[in-house]
Amino acid sequence: GAGNLWKTTNNGMTWAPVFEHESAFAIGDIAVAPSNPDIVWVGTGEVQPRHSGPAYAGTGVFKSADAGRTWRHMGLADTHHIGKIVVDPKNPEVVFVAAMGHSWSPNTERGVFRTTDGGATWTRSLYVDDRTGAIDLVMDPSDSKTLYASLWQIVSGPGSGIYKTIDAGRTWTKLGGGLPTGPLGRSNLDVSRSNPRVVYVFLDNAAPPPAAPAAGGRARPIIGGEVYRSEDRGATWRRANTDDLYGVFGIYGWKFCDIRVAPDNENEIYILGNRMYHSTDGGRTYTRIGETIRRVNPIPGTAMHLDHHE
Secondary structure (H helix, E strand, O other): OOOOOEEOOOOOOOOEEOOOOOOOOOEEEEEEOOOOOOOEEEEEOOOOOEOOEOOOOOOOEEEEOOOOOOOEEOOOHHHOOEEEEEEOOOOOOOEEEEEOOOOOOOOOOOEEEEEOOOOOOOEEEEOOOOOOEEEEEEEEOOEEEEEEEEEEOOOOOOOOEEEEEOOOOOOOEEOOOOOOOOOEEEEEEEEOOOOOOOEEEEEEEOOOOOOOOOOOOOOOOOOOEEEEEEOOOOOOOEEOOOOOOHHHHOOOOOOOOEEEEOOOOOOOEEEEOOOEEEEOOOOOOOEEOOOOOOOOOOOOOOOOOOOOOO
C-alpha cells in the first residue's frame, strides 16, 4: 500500500527501488506485457480501503518501455485507486484498467478503462455510477476479447456485481444466473487456464444473515465469504463451498477476497483473506495452509492474523 515498486534481477536475492521519483508511492497493481517484457504498467493507489481512515491515493497509470528504468505518466489521474491492469497477450497496445475511483466520495473517473494505442488515449469501457468502481478484471486465456470484471460499491451498495464482455470491452453484460442478488461486498475472479469454461468468483455476500434459531445458541450461517463456480463461462453459477468460509476473512470482506486457480487443474483453487485456504475439489471443501505465528514484540492481545492480500 505504501511500499513503492521494487525490482529483482537475481531471483529475489536483492531488490532495488525503481519508482522512487514518480508522483505516487502507493501501488495498486503491476502488469508486464506478455509479448514484450520490457513494457511494464503500474496502477497507483492503495486498494485496501480502511473503514477507520483513508487509504493512500495514487495519481493514475504509468508505463515503462525499458523494464522499469524510466517511466511515463499515462493518465487516469483521478481514479485514485487502481485494482487491476490487464494487457492483451498478443498486442501490448491494448490494455484494460480496473479503477476504484475515490474511496468515500463520488467521482466519475472509475470503472473499467480501455486503450488501443498504448495509453495515448483511453475510453471508459464499463461504468455504473459515480460511487461504484472496478476492483478486479480477468481475461479469458483462450480469447482476449472475453473479460470478466468485478465492480464494487464500497459500502456494499447496489452497484456491486460481476460483468462480462465478449467484444473486448465495447459492451458489457451483468451476470446473474445463480450469483447472489446482493447487496454484495468486494469480489475477485479467476478463469481456469486448463478449461476456460470454468470461472470462479470469491465474494463477500453482504446480504443480511437469516435469524438465529430461537433456542440453543448461535448458529453462524454461511454468509460472508462465498465461492461461486461457473462451468459455462459465466452463464450460470452455483455456490461451490459447503464449508463455512466466514472465518476466511471474518468482518474484513471489504479488504480481501482473492482467488486463484491452479493452471493445470480446474478443481484446485486457493483463496486468501486473514488466512490462506486450499481446495482440491472445485471449491467445495477447504484446508487451511498451515502457519506458525511468533510474536517478535511483547504486545498485548489474544489474537494475531496474517492478512493475505495477493
